[in-house]
Amino acid sequence: MTISAPLFFDPADAPLPLSEDSDPAIAAFLQKAADQPLAVHIPNAQGIDLRAIRHGPHLLPVTISHSGMGGSYVVQPHSAYVGYAKDELHEAGLGMAAPLVGAGLSAIGGLLRAANINRVAMLDNFLFATNLHGNWQGEGIAAMREAVLADYADHMLAIRSVDDWSSPALYQALNDDGWLMIPSRQIWVIDDVAAQWRPRSHTKSDRRKFRKSGLVAEGISVMTPGDAERIAALYKALYLDKYSMLNPQFTPEWIRLLSTSGLVDFQVVRDREGTIMGVAGCFARGDVLTVPVLGYDMTAPREAALYRIASLLFGDYAIEHNLRLNCSAGAGSFKAARGARSHIEYMACYIAHLPKTRQMAMRAMACGMREIAMPALVKRGL
Known part of the structure; x- marks a missing residue:
């Protein structure tokens, strides 16, 4: 052709x-x-x-x-x-x-x-x-x-x-x-998430924290304006307020656009009131997954382990869809403890x-x- x-x-x-x-x-x-x-x-x-x-x-x-x-x-x-x-x-x-x-x-x-x-x-x-x-x-x-x-x-x-x-x-x-x-x-990658991430003791500990948290995981099929506002706020608190204002400043409208276009699949955990406490926006092309939108309620106590729980969202998503995982940069020791290697x-x-x-x-x-x-x-x- x-x-x-x-x-x-x-x-x-x-x-x-x-x-x-x-x-x-x-x-x-x-x-x-x-x-x-x-x-x-x-x-x-x-x-x-x-x-x-x-x-x-x-x-x-x-x-x-x-x-x-x-x-x-x-x-x-x-x-x-x-x-x-x-x-x-x-x-x-x-x-x-x-x-x-x-x-x-x-x-x-x-x-x-x-x-x-x-x-x-x-x-x-x-x-x-x-x-x-x-x-x-x-x-x-x-x-x-x-x-x-x-x-x-x-x-x-x-x-x-x-x-x-x-x-x-x-x-x-x-x-x-x-x-x-x-x-x-330097980025962190996992070739086989089921074999290299899921069996790790740190991952098992994360999962125990999730089971005890009372939070419920779900994929967002229809992104409401309220959910988009909350996700944008959680992302901002982590990437912009904590790290650098040079991270892309995603607005709620952009979050909705990513979802409604089908480009990013948003996985969240909610508390009993339905409030989103953690989010992982999953972006896949070919056989690789990465997470351009990640966030969690940073006002919650450290013992709530919300960052660790959010990491379960994209790890499980990679396993379910048989994808390799590009964990992006940063938090190297956290990612290495869960099976990632540097590249x-x-x-x-x-x-x-x-x-x-x-x-x-x-x-x-x-x-x-x-x-x-x-x-x-x-x-x-x-």
């Missing part, structure tokens, strides 16, 4: 140029997300344009950042490599070395500004902490990048959350096409068309991440 050239388009246009094999959940997500400016749904995605590209059956969202600073790391790489890292310094246990590391991050930030790193088109970007690439194995990548660059010739191209565990063929295709692989995070994730960047000065800055940054920053993160289990 002959596959036509890629179509790069605005999903606000109707009807969407889909193939009969296009994922209906992604199509619905793009249509609903394009109804309003992206920043209405995610305030720290201000000035970000949403586009889409289709090649054969593969339908990919594309975010366009024209520059600017201070947006969420899911749309602006400067925030991922500098801003978020600065926010995490107090959690890293660096002690007296923290000011020195902070100064180093500021220096890197200057280098990335020189590279105009936030002038970027991100392919296959769902605006989640961890993107999944599903069954797309890099088919048509050269034609796709040419289609995007025809409209955004001065933009770097990037694909977040690339690794040779969940998407080895895509990883290889990008290398073969000359993309620069920049280490981004390195990359941001793949295409820069060959950019001025030499921008290329040099990006290559210097990639070298620093590969030779200095990432080994230090792995050593500390971060």
